[in-house]
Amino acid sequence: VQDPKNNQIEQWQKVVPQDGIADLSFQLSEEPLLGTYLINVTSASAYGSFSVKERVLPKFEVIFEAPNQIYALETTFPLRVCGRYTRGKSVQGMVHVSLCQKIAPFLPSASKPDLCYKFSNQTDEAGCFSTNVSLSSFSRDFRYYRDSIAAEASLVEDATEIQVNASHKLLISRIGGMALFVDVNSYYHPGQVYRGKIKVMNYQGKALKNKEVLLVVNCAEQQLRQKYITGDSGTASFSLDTSAWNRTLASLEASVLHQDSDRERGTADLSYQRASYFIHPFYSTSRSFLSIIRVPETMPCDETQSVQVDFKIYEEDLEHGPKRVIFSYFVTGKRGIVHAGQQTVWVGLPRMLEGSFSIPLTFSLTYAPAPRLVVYVIFPNGKIIADSAIFSVSTCFRNKVELSFSMPETLPGSQVGLRLQAAPGSTCAVWAVDPSAFWMKPGKELSSHSIYGLFPSVYNARYPRQVSEDD
Incomplete structure (x- = not known):
């Protein structure tokens, strides 16, 4: 064992593991060096490390419980701010929260105001304050505003008026959903029909019907483009003739075609994640x-x-x-x-x-x-x-x-x-x-x-x- 200054402070020789495990220990000094300690097993060319740090724990901490990402199609999102002492007890006090969506960085600062929403409330018995925040207070037109919301919270303890702050960033996603391939094999039998399905889901994982999808197949310097409509289960089945694929690698790409219903007035275009898949020829005589x-x-x-x-x-x-x-x-x-x-x-x-x-x-x-x-x-x-x-x-x-x-x-x-x-x-x-x-x-x-x-x-x-x- 070596300390942060590469001094050897402990060693064991001829260690015999019991049930495949060597259980060893040593005592650090009362005032050890701060930094990374190295454990080196010379016979096995293996090593590990651990760190010794000085930490002064705060009296309590403020915890943001909010999604890291919200979607432009959502109307509200949950927000919860909690206070916890170091031993897990709840903190009683006043919570102050500020949510701000700043203007786009390429616009002059005076062209539009930042969109901010502030509120305060007392923590409950669990030391938390919970609410659903309406997205109507913010813009989903990303031509003028950033696609994120900066959240800041402070908790003032009732008994001592000690204040602890915390911050969080919520990204606003323009993704309306995604396409993915289901029931597909990673290979095809040359000359046989290759079958599969394309499924379209929204950002919540719910199947979307009546969505138009485009399937693009690239193989043997040829390209096939075919459109399908998803059914009630959100899937569209496809069948491909592999006779002209010449036993070469084929790539599949599925994308959801844009529809007018995918955009609301004053919002940015929604996008759907594309699905891609590669299939190999199965070799057999x-x-x-x-x-x-x-x-x-x-x-x-x-x-x-x-x-x-x-x-x-x-x-x-x-x-x-x-x-x-x-x-x-x-x-x-x-x-x-x-x-x-x-x-x-x-x-x-x-x-x-x-x-x-x-x-x-x-x-x-x-x-x-x-x-x-x-x-x-x-x-x-x-x-x-x-x-x-x-x-x-x-x-x-x-x-x-x-x-x-x-x-x-x-x-x-x-x-x-x-x-x-x-x-x-x-x-x-x-x-x-x-x-x-x-x-x-x-x-x-x-x-x-x-x-x-x-x-x-x-x-x-x-x-x-x-x-x-x-x-």
């Missing part, structure tokens, strides 16, 4: 193919989900006589292949068989958080068809841990009990941090996502760099 139907939502742990597989088999890939097709599949998770199986489908006499089947999968913790399902068929003539899909699984753990205090509230300096429950033989770590520490470094809270984020390489869906697919 067979005309047959299969497709895994994607499941968009996150799968909860230990719950069984039926995954549908669609297929189209041509007679040319099958043997004479009684015919059957064996679909093999496997699932990869944190530890490589975590599940495998087969599904047999008997084929009748038609020249082509088209159908589907389901694979039941129970997404346990060995699958999480991003398992990949691979389904493939090896035909008697040596040809292969395959598909793969990545699913999202909740971040879950084998051991369930429960942590609680003996009482929810107590006086400073008094004794309190801590109860920790886990499976027998578990190695447990307890992190006790004063809530005020998060004011200095917000986002450092311990969570299941932060634990999974310690091992990003485990969930990398790419091939190792030694693997080449040039041919």
Whole structure:
């Protein structure tokens, strides 16, 4: 361990981890150097750091609870100002709030006045003041005014008249909604029809019907432009003939066409975010193919989900006589292949068989958080068809841990009990941090996502760099 002046202040030699964890500690001096301390593990070429800072906590803080972004189509937005002492108690006092939208920076300061709205009120029992602010007090014509509102608040404590200030910036978005592709594959089968959907949603995520969208397809130095109208579900289905794509990369772009209803008098033009998507040719010597139907939502742990597989088999890939097709599949998770199986489908006499089947999968913790399902068929003539899909699984753990205090509230300096429950033989770590520490470094809270984020390489869906697919 080195201090900010590169002095070695502690070391451990021949450390033997227990259950893969080395738990070490040392005592800082009463007046340590302020700055960044370096922890260096020489044998593993790894290092970490921590900071020692001098902090004088304020008597209380003022917290703005307001959206970072509001939309031009909204009529009101919520605003909440709270006062909290360092130990979490609510502050009783008078709140003063000022909201100002300044004129555009390229206009003379005297050409138009800033649009300001001020109000004051007493905090409630929770130490907060809440209100809905009307956007009618501000301009949505961004030719003359900035697309943001500067918010300033002050809280004057009743008992001492101590005043603490806070500020916040609210951006005004001109986005009316967005287009996105749904039910689309990342590849296409040359010569086969490629299908998908375009969905249009407003800024609140609500589906928009009767919206005109333009689909632009670029492939093999050709461009296709086609217009569609969204239905009641806010989606428009499209089908593309891939015969002339010459097995090359294709790009799709969907945009919402401007309509007069998208603009109100005295407001700026609304815009819709475009959707773009790239699809690759699927290489196979067979005309047959299969497709895994994607499941968009996150799968909860230990719950069984039926995954549908669609297929189209041509007679040319099958043997004479009684015919059957064996679909093999496997699932990869944190530890490589975590599940495998087969599904047999008997084929009748038609020249082509088209159908589907389901694979039941129970997404346990060995699958999480991003398992990949691979389904493939090896035909008697040596040809292969395959598909793969990545699913999202909740971040879950084998051991369930429960942590609680003996009482929810107590006086400073008094004794309190801590109860920790886990499976027998578990190695447990307890992190006790004063809530005020998060004011200095917000986002450092311990969570299941932060634990999974310690091992990003485990969930990398790419091939190792030694693997080449040039041919």
